[in-house]
Amino acid sequence: MLTQYMIVSALLIAIGATGVMIRRNFMIVLMSLEVMINGAGLLLIAMSYYIGNVSGQVMFLFVAAVAASETAVGLAIAVMMYKKKKSVDINDFSILRK
Amino acid sequence: MEAIVFYIIAIITVGGALGVLLSKNPYRAALFMVLTFFGIAGLFVMLHAQFNAMLQLIVYAGAIAVMITLTMMVMNRRTLEGLKRFNPQWYWPALIGAGLVADLGLLAYKFRIDLSNAGKNLAMDGSNTKLIGEVLFKQYLLPFEVTAIILLVALLGAVVLTKRDIK
Numbered sequence A: 001m002l003t004q005y006m007i008v009s010a011l012l013i014a015i016g017a018t019g020v021m022i023r024r025n026f027m028i029v030l031m032s033l034e035v036m037i038n039g040a041g042l043l044l045i046a047m048s049y050y051i052g053n054v055s056g057q058v059m060f061l062f063v064a065a066v067a068a069s070e071t072a073v074g075l076a077i078a079v080m081m082y083k084k085k086k087s088v089d090i091n092d093f094s095i096l097r098k
Numbered sequence B: 001m002e003a004i005v006f007y008i009i010a011i012i013t014v015g016g017a018l019g020v021l022l023s024k025n026p027y028r029a030a031l032f033m034v035l036t037f038f039g040i041a042g043l044f045v046m047l048h049a050q051f052n053a054m055l056q057l058i059v060y061a062g063a064i065a066v067m068i069t070l071t072m073m074v075m076n077r078r079t080l081e082g083l084k085r086f087n088p089q090w091y092w093p094a095l096i097g098a099g100l101v102a103d104l105g106l107l108a109y110k111f112r113i114d115l116s117n118a119g120k121n122l123a124m125d126g127s128n129t130k131l132i133g134e135v136l137f138k139q140y141l142l143p144f145e146v147t148a149i150i151l152l153v154a155l156l157g158a159v160v161l162t163k164r165d166i167k
Helices: A002-022 A026-051 A055-085 A090-097 B002-022 B026-046 B050-073 B077-081 B091-110 B128-138 B141-163
Strands: none
Touching: A002 A026, A002 B002, A002 B026, A002 B091, A026 A055, A026 A090, A026 B002, A026 B026, A026 B050, A055 A090, A055 B050, A055 B128, A055 B141, B002 B026, B026 B050, B050 B128, B128 B141
16 A cells, blocks of 8 residues: 555656646746645655654644745745736746846 | 545546646646645545644645635736746656656555554554644754744745835
C-alpha cells in the first residue's frame, strides 16, 4: 500500500513541476507550486504512518505554514507586476532582470 | 474495500492536478486545485492523520484557495484568460516531467519496505491531536517559534511589495 501512496505523490510532484515549467499564466504557476507542496506532504504523512513516528505529521505543519507564506509573497509579486505591466504573463516578468 | 476507496480518491486527486495543468481558464484551474486539496485530505484521513486532514481543509482549501481566487478577482478578466495555454517550447519540460514520473515511480517500486507491521507501532491510542501537540511543543518548540517569525516576515514582505509606489 505504501508503494501506491508513493506513486500518487510522485505523480503530483511531476505534474506540478511540469505545470511550473510549461504554463504561461503566473497564477497557474502558483497553483502548480501548491500541488507540488501537497505531493511532498502526502509522502511525509505516508512515511510517518508506515514508520510509526508522528514527527512527519508535525513536519507537515511547518510545510503548510511556509507554503502559506510563500503563496502570500508570490501573490504580492503578481499584484505588483499586474500594476506595472497590466499582465500576468510569465514572459512579461523578464523585466525583473533589469 | 480500503483499496477501492484509495483508488477512487487517488484518481480524483491526480485528475484535479491534471486539471490544474491543462485547463485554459485560470478560475477553473483554481477549482481543480481545490478538488486536489480535498482528495489529499481524504488520503490523510485514510492514513490516520485526522488533524492534518482538517488543517488541509482549513488552510489549503480555505485560505490559500480563497487568496488565489481573490487575487484573480481584482485583475482584469481578459488579461487572465487571453493568454496562450502553454509556452512555445512545451515539449522539453513535458519530457522532463515524464522522466520525473518514471524516476520516482521506479524508486517507489523498488522501495519495498517490510510492511507486515505497518501502522501497528504508531501510538494510535488517544487522539491524533494530543500526540501532535505533545511532540510539537516538547521536541519542536524552536522550529515552531521560527515559523511564527517566518509568517511575520512574509506578512511584512507582502505589504511592502504591494503598497510600494512603482516608478
